[in-house]
Amino acid sequence: MNDFHKHIIITGAAGFIGSSLVDCLLKSGNYTISCIDNFDDFYDLNIKRKNISAFENHANIKFFDIDIRNREHIHENLCDDYDMIVHLAAKAGVRPSIAEPDLYSQVNVLGTLNLLDFAKEKHIKTFIFASSSSVYGVNPDVPWNETSALMPVSPYAATKIAGEYLGYTYSKLYDIRFIALRFFTVYGPKQRPDLAIHKFTKLISENQPITLYGNGETFRDYTFIDDILSGIMAAMNYDKTMFEIINLGNNRTVSLSELVSAIENATCKKAIIQFDKLHPADAPLTFADISKAKRLLNYNPETQLKSGIEKFYEWYINI
Ligand SMILES: NC(=O)c1ccc[n+]([C@@H]2O[C@H](COP(=O)([O-])OP(=O)(O)OC[C@H]3O[C@@H](n4cnc5c(N)ncnc54)[C@H](O)[C@@H]3O)[C@@H](O)[C@H]2O)c1
Numbered sequence: 001m002n003d004f005h006k007h008i009i010i011t012g013a014a015g016f017i018g019s020s021l022v023d024c025l026l027k028s029g030n031y032t033i034s035c036i037d038n039f040d041d042f043y044d045l046n047i048k049r050k051n052i053s054a055f056e057n058h059a060n061i062k063f064f065d066i067d068i069r070n071r072e073h074i075h076e077n078l079c080d081d082y083d084m085i086v087h088l089a090a091k092a093g094v095r096p097s098i099a100e101p102d103l104y105s106q107v108n109v110l111g112t113l114n115l116l117d118f119a120k121e122k123h124i125k126t127f128i129f130a131s132s133s134s135v136y137g138v139n140p141d142v143p144w145n146e147t148s149a150l151m152p153v154s155p156y157a158a159t160k161i162a163g164e165y166l167g168y169t170y171s172k173l174y175d176i177r178f179i180a181l182r183f184f185t186v187y188g189p190k191q192r193p194d195l196a197i198h199k200f201t202k203l204i205s206e207n208q209p210i211t212l213y214g215n216g217e218t219f220r221d222y223t224f225i226d227d228i229l230s231g232i233m234a235a236m237n238y239d240k241t242m243f244e245i246i247n248l249g250n251n252r253t254v255s256l257s258e259l260v261s262a263i264e265n266a267t268c269k270k271a272i273i274q275f276d277k278l279h280p281a282d283a284p285l286t287f288a289d290i291s292k293a294k295r296l297l298n299y300n301p302e303t304q305l306k307s308g309i310e311k312f313y314e315w316y317i318n319i
Contacts, residue, residue: 004030006030006032008034008086008236009124010022010035010088011085011115012037012088012090013035013037013052014039014048015037015051016051016191016225017228018035018037018088019055020190020229021229021232021233022052022061023054024233026058026061032060032062034064034079035061035063036074038066038067039065042091042194044193047190050319051190068089068115069107071114075118075121078118082124084124085119085128087130089111091108092156093194094154094156094281096156097154097159098155104155104159105159109162112163112166113166116167116170124176125176126236127177128236129167129179129180131163131164131181131245132183133288134152134154134156135157135161136150136152137152137153138151142253143253143287144288146247146292153281153282154281175242177238177243179238179243180244180245181235181246181247181248186224187225188308196220197222197259197312201312201313202316204264205316207272212256212257212275212276213275213276215275216256216260216273218278219253219256219285219286220285221287221288222250222254222305222308224250224303226303227250227302230299232248234298234299235297246292246293246297246299247293249286249287249288250303250304251289251290252305253285253286262305262306265306266309
């Protein structure tokens with residue numbers, strides 16, 4: 001193992017962002033990766049199996065089917081020698097967290113605590129944490145920077161805030177570098193099927209109606225997966241301070257109606273639209289101030305919605 005070769009843990013490695021990150025890191029040749037995922041059934045397991053198919057037998061990959069709620073399982077299966085944890089595993093999804101707050105809390109809070117404890121015991125120096133724009137919730141003051149008030153409106157968002165605070169505490173107590181990245185709606189190839197772009201693309205392609213909550217006048221800052229990956233990798237190399245929270249967004253907010261038009265253009269189909277009122281767990285608007293990410297990580301998102309949707313659709317029609 002040379003000086004630049006790192007042994008890292010990636011949790012949630014069978015998921016959308018996790019498997020995309022593993023793919024990307026393997027190309028650099030600088031990493032041995034212990035992948036953790038419990039193949040949670042939040043969405044079709046065949047998608048997760050497919051996500052890992054390109055790398056599961058790679059010489060630099062070890063795969064562990066571990067539930068992060070199970071502390072013993074983590075300690076029994078993993079070794080002593082890691083440089084970093086990139087913690088992406090979570091119960092994702094805003095609305096489902098209202099029905100199962102206990103489960104979300106177990107996975108996202110206890111699971112994060114178990115991994116921080118593991119980092120403490122094994123003297124792992126760096127911990128990257130997938131947080132979320134949902135922590136800002138219904139804060140009307142946009143664009144949001146990292147000091148904006150947190151007004152979460154879902155148990156999911158609250159668990160992400162808890163993860164950030166646990167990270168702060170462990171960073172202070174045990175000298176672990178902890179970087180929380182607040183992702184803003186991530187999309188692109190492999191995107192989760194429950195998320196709007198994937199769901200709408202499927203329904204519009206099949207001439208099925210789509211439902212727009214909030215009359216199409218909600219706004220999201222959509223971030224293409226490649227831009228998120230470059231932000232994560234920059235955070236993995238960041239070594240200036242011991243604790244940071246950093247927005248990773250695109251710094252452009254797009255209305256739901258504009259999103260649907262972009263999907264209509266990519267699919268060459270007309271959407272059949274139904275309207276419904278906004279769900280109380282949904283934020284009406286997300287919009288990232290990314291000046292901190294630019295300053296600390298040299299983060300510079302490059303993919304605009306039109307080309308990002310086209311890349312997503314190209315992937316979608318080939319699955
Ligand atoms: N996709 C987005 O737009 C977005 C936005 C903000 C934050 N995030 C965060 O980024 C991370 C990755 O999101 P994603 O979209 O790739 O989601 P995903 O659901 O595709 O990936 C999460 C992975 O975690 C695994 N997992 C769930 N519970 C587990 C457990 N108990 N033990 C081990 N593994 C478990 C799942 O099986 C899944 O493969 C999550 O933490 C999510 O909250 C995502």
